[in-house]
Amino acid sequence: xxxxxxxxxxxxxxxxxxxxxxxxSVTARERETVLLVEKAVIEALAPVQAWFGGLTVGIRGTVAxxxxxxxxxxxxxxxxxxxxxxxxxVHRLKELEIENERLRTLLGFTQAVEYQYVVADVVxxxxxxxxxxxxxxxxxxxxxxKNMPVVTSQGLVGRISEVSANISVVQLLTDRAxxxxxxxxxxxxxxxxxxxxxxxxxLSMMFFERTAEVAPEDAVVTSGFGEIFPPGLFVGRxxxxxxxxxxxxxxxxxxxxxxxxxxxxxxxxTNATVGVDGP
Numbered sequence: 001x002x003x004x005x006x007x008x009x010x011x012x013x014x015x016x017x018x019x020x021x022x023x024x025s026v027t028a029r030e031r032e033t034v035l036l037v038e039k040a041v042i043e044a045l046a047p048v049q050a051w052f053g054g055l056t057v058g059i060r061g062t063v064a065x066x067x068x069x070x071x072x073x074x075x076x077x078x079x080x081x082x083x084x085x086x087x088x089x090v091h092r093l094k095e096l097e098i099e100n101e102r103l104r105t106l107l108g109f110t111q112a113v114e115y116q117y118v119v120a121d122v123v124x125x126x127x128x129x130x131x132x133x134x135x136x137x138x139x140x141x142x143x144x145x146k147n148m149p150v151v152t153s154q155g156l157v158g159r160i161s162e163v164s165a166n167i168s169v170v171q172l173l174t175d176r177a178x179x180x181x182x183x184x185x186x187x188x189x190x191x192x193x194x195x196x197x198x199x200x201x202x203l204s205m206m207f208f209e210r211t212a213e214v215a216p217e218d219a220v221v222t223s224g225f226g227e228i229f230p231p232g233l234f235v236g237r238x239x240x241x242x243x244x245x246x247x248x249x250x251x252x253x254x255x256x257x258x259x260x261x262x263x264x265x266x267x268x269x270t271n272a273t274v275g276v277d278g279p
Contacts, residue, residue, distance in 0.1 A: 115230075117267040118142050123167065131198055131260055132175040138268065139166045147228045149269040155234035155257030156180070156222060157266050168268075173235070174201060174260055181223035182235050187213035190223055193235055193254060201261070203236060203254040210250045214241055220254050230272045 120136035138144050140163050150157040150170050158178060162169035171178055174195035182193040182205055189212035193205040205220065218238045224231025236256040243250050 115269045116271040118144060118270055120144075120168075120266050120268055122263050122266065125263075129175075129198075131195065131201060132172055132177075133161075134170045134172065134263060134266075136168050136170060136266060136268075137166070139164050139168050141165045143270050144168050144268055145270075149229050149233070149272050150266050151233060151269060152258055152263070152266055154259065155236065156229065157258055157260075157263065159228055160268065170266070172260055173203065173256060173258070180229050180235065181225045181227055182220050183223045184212065184214045184238070185219040185221050187218075189213055190225075191252075193220065201256070202239060203256055205238075205252045205254050207250045207252070210243070210248060212250055214238055214250070214252055216240060220252075228272075230269070 118138050120138040120142075122134050123137045124135040126133065136150075144160060144163055146160050146163050148160045150159060156173055158170050158172040158175070160168050161171040172195065173180065173193075174197065176195055176197035176199075179192050179194035181190065183190050189207060189209060191205050191207035191212070193203045195203060207214070216238050220235040220238065222229040222231055222233040222235060234257045236254040236258075239253040239255050241250065241252045
């Protein structure tokens with residue numbers, strides 16, 4: 001009994017060691033099995049993982065492309081707005097350049113003659129009487145009075161027919177009710193030049209003498225005899241000459257110096273006192 005008691009601790013330790021070795025062996029075999037199974041599963045799922053990986057990359061690429069497209073659209077819209085603003089500015093500058101040139105021409109004209117002028121803008125006209133009336137943005141408060149002559153650097157426009165404080169109506173030279181004494185500048189033969197309204201943009205001039213010397217391209221100016229227009233204002237140039245059926249009267253058609261369809265600014269002569277404030 002004493003002998004067994006002496007080796008009891010040794011036997012217990014030996015048994016414990018055997019159990020541990022056995023467990024380690026079993027565990028090692030199980031881990032090897034697990035590793036083999038995991039390897040098989042991984043190899044089986046590898047194509048699927050690769051497909052999902054490619055899909056993920058594709059989605060990320062698509063999202064990036066959509067973001068780039070959105071950015072480009074925003075940039076294009078910004079550029080379009082800037083381009084529109086630029087075009088508007090260019091057109092406005094062009095208009096100012098054209099207006100500046102017209103005003104320079106008018107200024108040069110006013111400095112070349114002795115009359116006093118008020119510059120006015122054409123603010124309205126009616127399609128029904130396009131060659132009869134225009135409305136300007138100057139009136140009695142600017143020194144404008146009825147029957148004052150209206151001109152441009154191109155020649156005679158007409159006369160003031162109605163006046164209010166801030167606007168006036170101009171009867172154009174092409175109005176059927178309009179007329180002016182006129183002379184052929186070269187021969188000094190006289191007559192009456194009158195408008196034809198919407199029927200024609202040309203003037204008709206009836207000469208006092210059937211022997212009047214006149215030819216195409218001759219310049220025609222105002223005569224200034226007993227009327228509201230001072231002498232020497234350019235009316236236009238002769239287009240052609242004709243006679244009545246009896247050969248008693250001579251006529252000429254005249255192309256006005258003024259382009260009545262494109263009037264934008266005019267000059268009102270304020271110191272030509274002949275006929276001003278008359279009927």
